[in-house]
Amino acid sequence: HVQLVESGGGSVQAGGSLRLSCLASGSLPSNYCMGWFRQAPGKEREGLALIYRNMGNHLYADSVKGRVRISQDSAKNTIFLQMNNLRPEDTGKYYCAAATNCGFSFREDRYTYWGQGTQVTVS
Numbered sequence: 001h002v003q004l005v006e007s008g009g010g011s012v013q014a015g016g017s018l019r020l021s022c023l024a025s026g027s028l029p030s031n032y033c034m035g036w037f038r039q040a041p042g043k044e045r046e047g048l049a050l051i052y053r054n055m056g057n058h059l060y061a062d063s064v065k066g067r068v069r070i071s072q073d074s075a076k077n078t079i080f081l082q083m084n085n086l087r088p089e090d091t092g093k094y095y096c097a098a099a100t101n102c103g104f105s106f107r108e109d110r111y112t113y114w115g116q117g118t119q120v121t122v123s
Contacts, residue, residue, distance in 0.1 A: 002026040002113045004096045009118030012086055016122070020081040022096030022115060028077060030054040033102035033105075035111060036070060036081045038120075040092035047106020049081060050093075059104060086122045095119040 008020040020036070035050035049070040052056040058070050069082040079096065096110035 002098055002111055004098060004116040006094060006096045006114035006115045009094060009120045011123065012121055014087055016086050017082070018086065018120060020083070020094055020096075020118060020120075022081075024077045024079075024096075024098065025032045025042045028053070028098065029100070031100075033099045033104075033110075034072070034079045035097045035099070035102060035106060036068075036079075037095045037097060037106070037108070038090070039095070039117075040089070041093075043122045045095070045108065047108075050102060050104070050106065051079060052104075057104070059106075061106065083120075086107055086120075088122050090122050091120060093119050101120040 003025045005023045023041040032053045036048045037045050038048050039045040048064050049060050051070045067085050072079045095117045096115040099111040102110045
């Protein structure tokens with residue numbers, strides 16, 4: 001069984017930065033795909049970034065491309081989302097998710113495990 005725990009959210013002014021972390025516990029195969037998602041108030045959850053744990057291949061949504069970077073510390077079973085130049089529209093709850101095979105996509109039905117989320121507020 002896999003558990004995902006996000007941290008690093010908070011309140012920040014527009015133009016600021018935050019680094020989110022997602023600690024994975026349990027048995028995670030090396031070829032797992034890990035993703036970051038966001039649910040803004042009144043909107044559907046959207047995928048932001050994903051990374052394949054073994055190869056490091058990554059994908060970014062157009063809405064955040066150039067402002068975020070996904071990375072991992074395999075030894076610590078942790079992935080990160082560095083977010084820069086934050087905007088008020090980045091406000092929302094940020095979730096970490098894991099998939100055996102995400103198909104290099106943000107399709108939520110491909111992601112088996114989800115964290116509880118961490119709140120980000122940009123003003």
